[in-house]
Amino acid sequence: MLKTVPAFDRIGEENAFAVLARANALAAQGRDVINLGIGQPDFRTPDFIVEAAIKALRDGHHGYTPAVGITPLREAVAVDLGKRFKVSVSPDEVMILPGGKPTMFMSILIFGEPGADILYPDPGFPIYRSMIEYTGARPIPVPIREENNFAFSAEETLELITPQTRLLILNSPANPTGGVTGKREVDKLVAGLERFPEVAIMSDEIYDHMVYDGETHVCLLAYPSIRDRLILLNGWSKTYAMTGWRLGYAIWPGKLYDYARKLAVNLHSCVNASAQYAGLAALKGPQDEVAKMVAEFDRRRKVVVEGLNRLPGVSCATPKGAFYAFPNIKRTGWKAKALANALLEDAGVAIIGGPDFGVLGEGYVRLSYANSTENILRALNRMGEFLTSRKAA
Ligand code: PLP
Secondary structure: OOOOOOHHHHOOOOHHHHHHHHHHHHHHOOOOOEEOOOOOOOOOOOHHHHHHHHHHHHOOOOOOOOOOOOHHHHHHHHHHHHHHHOOOOOHHHEEEEOOOHHHHHHHHHHHOOOOOEEEEEEOOOHHHHHHHHHHOOEEEEEEOOHHHOOOOOHHHHHHOOOOOEEEEEEEOOOOOOOOOOOHHHHHHHHHHHOOOOOOEEEEEOOOOOOEOOOOOOOOHHHOHHHHHHEEEEEEOOOOOOOHHHOOEEEEOOHHHHHHHHHHHHHHOOOOOHHHHHHHHHHHHOOOHHHHHHHHHHHHHHHHHHHHHHHOOOOEOOOOOEOOEEOOEOHHHOOOHHHHHHHHHHHHOEEOEEHHHHOHHHOOEEEEEOOOOHHHHHHHHHHHHHHHHHOOOO
């Protein structure tokens, strides 16, 4: 018997990848599967960004870079945040990482251990809980409620803080719900957090460009009173349709920067150099492709919400951000995961069951509308036929 570390039996995963594999396997057998499962833009990375990566390789940028990323890219991130949110960020606080995920991984490793509590959104991105469990810390779910339009509640969040709380994870715009938390609620939360100076905050703002209906994204960096304990997670994956490039960044306060830098040196050395040059072009180049993609997501959002609300037993709140809808399916009689499985196997529509995002996800499913309007309409049709003809299992 191999003697492995028990923590590895506690680590979880992201079921969206398993659903993607199953959808691809069914497609390989000749089935027509519409994939509204995985959360990645269906657009191509804009050409000028791809060209910048090719040029970087041709120019000889194929070696190691500094572990924290190339200086011009860190500078560009600082300028971009300054411009968009009127905040002052030093390039020395910026770290380039292989995607958004490493920031949650590192933050949770830095704060998690047996005896510590870490607060995370439920339903929320599944890797938060997985990593908390891995470290042996206690995962404390912060309920994200449909009644609250899937925004987090400052009051409920603050009530969960105890002397054991080390880290609070926030995510707006949110996966899987599309919820956006407005400025008034964030102001309230930050004011409350001033009473708990020993609690670090990791704000996952990877969907910050994708807000609709006149909402504006509230960046946590704009709050000086928590700045010395705020970790910001962001990256290029969603905004620039670059999920496969593996490019993200973090803002780390104080000594956490050095901890994260050492983790990077131990783990991945640095991010692929050509991807970093692509990221630089993305930030410095024209932003109209981003605006076009967001406008297209907005159009599809309306189609998907309207279509879902016509399905028997389904009701869907209008998501204000990201590219997900999180309809309530309780009146269909189906359990969420059973419905997601049956829809994939029998109707060729891939979606994700709400419980894959936490216990409070029961009664909901997640649809990613990062797919063409035509496919979204076909999927809604199939779902309608399925729900009309099949009894809940
Ligand atoms: N944070 C949230 C809320 C996400 O939904 C995702 C991806 O789905 C990530 C982080 C990870 O992004 P990346 O692919 O850049 O690692």
